[in-house]
Amino acid sequence: MYILFGKEKVFDTPKPERLLHRIIHIATNPGDLVLDSFAGSGTTGAVAHKVGRRWIMIELGEHCHTHIIPRLKKVIDGEDKGGITQTVNWKGSSGFSYYRLAPSLLEEDKLGNSIINKEYNSEMLAEALCRIEGLTYALSNTFDQQHGYSTERDFIYVTIQNLSYELLSKLSDKVGQ
Ligand SMILES: C[S@@+](CC[C@H](N)C(=O)[O-])C[C@H]1O[C@@H](n2cnc3c(N)ncnc32)[C@H](O)[C@@H]1O
Numbered sequence: 001m002y003i004l005f006g007k008e009k010v011f012d013t014p015k016p017e018r019l020l021h022r023i024i025h026i027a028t029n030p031g032d033l034v035l036d037s038f039a040g041s042g043t044t045g046a047v048a049h050k051v052g053r054r055w056i057m058i059e060l061g062e063h064c065h066t067h068i069i070p071r072l073k074k075v076i077d078g079e080d081k082g083g084i085t086q087t088v089n090w091k092g093s094s095g096f097s098y099y100r101l102a103p104s105l106l107e108e109d110k111l112g113n114s115i116i117n118k119e120y121n122s123e124m125l126a127e128a129l130c131r132i133e134g135l136t137y138a139l140s141n142t143f144d145q146q147h148g149y150s151t152e153r154d155f156i157y158v159t160i161q162n163l164s165y166e167l168l169s170k171l172s173d174k175v176g177q
Contacts, residue, residue: 018087033055035055039058041068050084130156
């Protein structure tokens with residue numbers, strides 16, 4: 001573990017890949033999905049990857065960028081020679097997707113009312129509402145605004161403007177029958 005991260009002691013309780021290998025081998029089959037919602041140094045994902053399991057790791061610390069992502073890139077590129085690499089004859093392959101979670105859409109004001117989180121700009125708001133309503137987020141050429149669609153006939157228009165009669169009429173004219 002300390003070879004991978006140099007001499008610097010970054011994690012209090014690093015687990016050897018061998019231990020995770022035993023657990024994953026006993027508890028899962030190839031192709032299964034392994035979840036580590038407190039990824040730490042990323043050992044669970046690294047081992048899961050090397051033994052052909054799919055994985056999801058969640059981490060809120062900055063070491064997600066400084067340690068986990070570089071570590072998994074090495075695993076994928078076959079450049080991680082440590083841990084169980086030789087035992088399982090890992091040569092590298094495949095890849096992963098990385099997502100940054102948005103903050104919660106709603107927060108409470110001083111009176112306990114749910115209000116839109118102030119961190120949300122109009123684009124994030126539109127994207128979030130599309131997701132909640134099950135529509136696909138897309139920028140619209142027609143409305144000069146963010147909106148989404150689910151079929152050719154179903155659209156969502158997201159705005160924090162007052163919805164005046166004039167605005168609704170314009171939207172109605174654009175959408176048509
Ligand atoms: C003890 S480490 C995890 C060790 C790792 N699972 C392993 O097997 O080596 C705990 C990690 O959970 C992260 N963490 C704590 N609270 C979290 C949260 N709410 N969401 C995501 N990660 C969190 C910490 O930043 C820390 O890196």
